[in-house]
Amino acid sequence: MFSLHCLRIFILIKASSLPWINASDQTFALCDGQRGFIRCENGTKIRIVSANYGRTDDQVCPGGDTSTRTCRSKSSETKILCVNNAGLDVGVSYDEVREVFNPFGKVDEIIMLPKKPYAFVCYQDLDSAERAMNQLNGTSLPETSSRKQSATLYIFFVSKVPVGLSPSPDLPPGLVVRTDFVTEEEERAFLSAVDWGSSPGERSELKHRQVKHFGFEFKYGINDVDADDPLPQGIPPVCSNFLQRALATGHVTHDPDQLTVNQYQPGQGIPSHIDTGPAFEDGIMSLSLGSQVLMDFHHPDCRQLSVLLPPRSLLIMTGESRYVWSHGITPRKSDIVPSAEGNLNVVLRGVRTSFTFRKIIHPAERKRREAQQGSENRPTIPVSSSEAEKLETHHVHQVYEEIASHFSGTRHSPWPRISEFLLKQPPGSLMADIGCGNGKYLGINKSLYQIGSDRSFKLTEICRERGIQAFVADVLSVPLRSESFDVCICIAVIHHLSTEERRIHAISELVRVLRPGGQALVYVWAMEQEINKVKSKYLKEKEFDGSPSVRDNSNSHGNGCKQTGEDSKQQHISDDSCDISSNSKHQECDVVKSDNSCQWTERQTTEICNENSHGIQQSSDSKMKTQTHFGDNKQLDSSNLPNKSSEQYGKQHKELVVHKNRTNFQQQDLLVPWQLKGGARSEAGGGEQVFHRFYHVFQRGELERLCGHVTGCQVVNGYHDQGNWAVILQKM
Known part of the structure; x- marks a missing residue:
């Protein structure tokens, strides 16, 4: 009889797939968490040792050579070690790594990256790094109270490090770096000109640094300057000669009047x-x-470049590097920089002082520009399918790609009535969550077989990281077999579709995938945020950590982040909702979901730079077309489609207004702001990045009316739940 305990699984991993590993040092396996083996690039023998059985795999190692060899030339050795299985993702702590590697020499820096299974250990000299490699490679860290298994270390000298740890060869477009722009004497004069002990209105002690302002104070509470409140001290005279030379480069055309040190x-x-x-x-x-x-x-499309700024260098940000790429400094005590010979060196950071010069835009000029941009760029209510696709691409899909992580962090508490609906489903039922976001509702009823889809690639990535089965798909073309699911939910998705035809089409897709007798639960945002003199949570909440606008639907869907007190209260609000018959009214619920995807184009980047702002983001025309349905899709009954000359479409190209958060809606089609707000952005001194999402808020009875245009289904229940209208559909 075959014995399972004799089965050994060896996971082969070619180290050259990690670009920062020297080619002459390669590991090809982790033997089920045991000692593993090392193969030389020019060697023919590989050793695999099983800690359980102490044997060598002869098929991999012909001739039974059990000696482990590490073949490397002296030139391949560096002072920087990549230590696999010593990263944060494995559960290894910084203190553990420091304790193990300190005995072999002076460690300049230990770098541990989020969600990575490896760490970098940077020694002060080559001999220390070599001693650590020889003594520690293949050894194990014992299990701890927080990590319930040992961690075997596989160590390599590195000649390259991942992006973000060493300088990139390229610069963002519009970025200029001039080295040695001032002399050492000028450097000393600049530094001595700053009196860090002067009035508190001009200096502040932030969490990450000391700051002092000249000319105008940058007020971090509002992420702006007050042009009507200049500081008594302008830009110091010591800067005059430097500014003349800087302006002479031709990259900046405005004389600065604000300085932040x-x-x-x-x-x-x-x-x-x-x-x-x-x-x-x-x-x-x-x-x-x-x-x-x-x-x-960092670019919004996830590109990352690291730029080395040597002492006395001048950095100039213009155009795309100014308005599109975000910039920051990772808190570390050293940097890994290449030497003149091409080797990597660890250079310790000292005290760094930056002088940042800006030219403020006065309020009158701001208003003039905003008015000009508003008249040119404000979107309108679409009157054709192509216009609808373009609007949704710009103001739904791209926005959710941008805000996916922050959005997901606001979605953690399941809504009670949605959970109740899912928990009532029979065990073994097939459930699809169309527009699942971060998968908050996939797992409420663990007796169901469930899968989710979302238009946002980044939100489905979050699902994957959480172990949730989800795929990228559009609610207008769901790639699921017809009549195959017992239950379907679609929470806060359809209100992002900009024409009535598209909203009806989405409902028809939900009905299509249901088996006869199957049910779908649909939630949309309600225009009526106050029912029976009871305000929705959206109107009641004055502030929300992260974004005041988040709460336009933020009480709903989302992620597994820390639950706030406000969200915990939501677990008990079902009494505030009211059932309404399928022929009448509904009730409310705050929710937001997404149909998403994002591609950045040259035109989009140009438009943002031309806006002289990083607020509403525009892009090129959408290339996304509605695809043919999978399976034997039942199309909607076109004879029942609403007349496009209805009041909603009566005004051709009516401008979309930007909704003021925490207020009642003034019209059904609007743009709702999402502000990326919080300590990180605020302290950084960057403005709150504002994105505008399109919404069609539903009036009482409208959702049922749309369902009536879809053949083969009936509304069995409708209600209003904390600012949302909801219906339960059943396929006939």
Whole structure:
């Protein structure tokens, strides 16, 4: 009889797939968490040792050579070690790594990256790194109270490190770096000109650094300057000669009138941010003094570049690098930089002082520009399918790709009536969550077989990270077999569709995938935020940590982040909702969900830079077309479609207004702001990045009326739940 305990599984991993590993040192396996083996690049023998059985796999190692060899040339050795299985993702702590590697020499830095299974250990000299490699490679860290298994270390010298740990060869478009722009004598003069002990109105001690302002104070509470409240001390005279030379480069055309001086101790940094767009002109100059630093630049499409700023260098941000790429400094005590010979060196950070020069935009000029941009860029209610696709691409899909992580962090408490609906389903039922977001409702009833879909790639990635089965799909074309699911939910999705035809089509897709007798629960945001003189939670809540606008639907769907007191209260609000017959009214619920995807184009980047702001983001025309349905899709009855000349479409190209949060809706089609707000962005000095999402808020009875245009289904219940209308549909 075959014995399962004899079965050994060896996971083969080629180390060259990790680009920062030297080619002459390669590991090809982790043997089920045991000692593993090492193969030389030019060697023919591989050793696999099983700690359980102490044997060598002869098929992998012909001839039974059980000696482990590490073949490397002396030139391949560096002072930096990549230590696999010593990362945060494995559950290893910084203190554990430090305790193990300190005995072999002076450790300059230990770098542990979020969600990575490896760490980098940077020694002061090559001999220490070699001793650690020889003594520790293949050894194990014992299990701890927080990590219930041992961790076997596989160590390599590295000649490259991941992006973000060393300088990138490229710069973001519009970024200029001039090295040695000032002399050492000028550097000393600049530093001595700053009196850190002067009036508190001009200086402040932030969490990550000391800050002092000249000309105008940047007020972090509002992420802006007050042009009507200048500081008594303007830009110091010591800067005059420097500014003349900087302006002579031709990259900046405005004379600066505001200066912010930041001083960073080793280990301090600044969160990633974009300097407030409407507050300052294009062209921001920053002079680095005292120490080098790596500044990280992030593009919304997830590209990342790290730029080395040596002491006395001048950084100039213009155009795309100013308005599109966010920038920040990772808090570390050292940087990994290449030497003249091409080797990597660990350079300790010293005290770094930056002088950042800006030109403020006065309120009257801001208003003039905003009025001009508003008349040119304000979207209108679509009157055609192509216009609807474009609007939803710009103001739904792209926005949710941008805010996915923050959005997911506001979605944690399941809504009681939605949970109640799911818990009533028979065990073994097939359930689809169309527009699942971060998968909050996938797992409420663990006796169901369930799968989710969302238009947002990033939200489905969050589902994957949480172990939830989800795929990317549009609610207008769900790639699921017809009549195959027992139950379907679609929470806070359909209100993002900008025409009535598209909203009806989405409902028809939900009905299509249901088997006869199956039920679908649909939630949409309600225009009526007050029922029977009871205000919805959306109107009641004055503030929300992260974004005041988040709560337009933020009480609903989302993620597994820390639950706030407000959200915990929501678990008990079902008494505030009211059932309504299928022929009448509904009730309310705050929810937000997404249909998403994001592609950044050259046109989009240009438009943002031209806006001189990073607020509402525009992009090129949508290329997304509604696809043919999978399976034998039953199309909607076109004879029942509403007349496009209805009041909703009576005004051709009516402008969409931006809704004021925490107030009653003034019209059904509108843009709702989402502000990326919080300590990180605020302290960074970047403005609150504002994105505008399209919503069609539903009037009483409207959702049932749309369901009536879909053949083969009936509304069995309708209600209003905390600011949302909901219906339960049954397929006939």
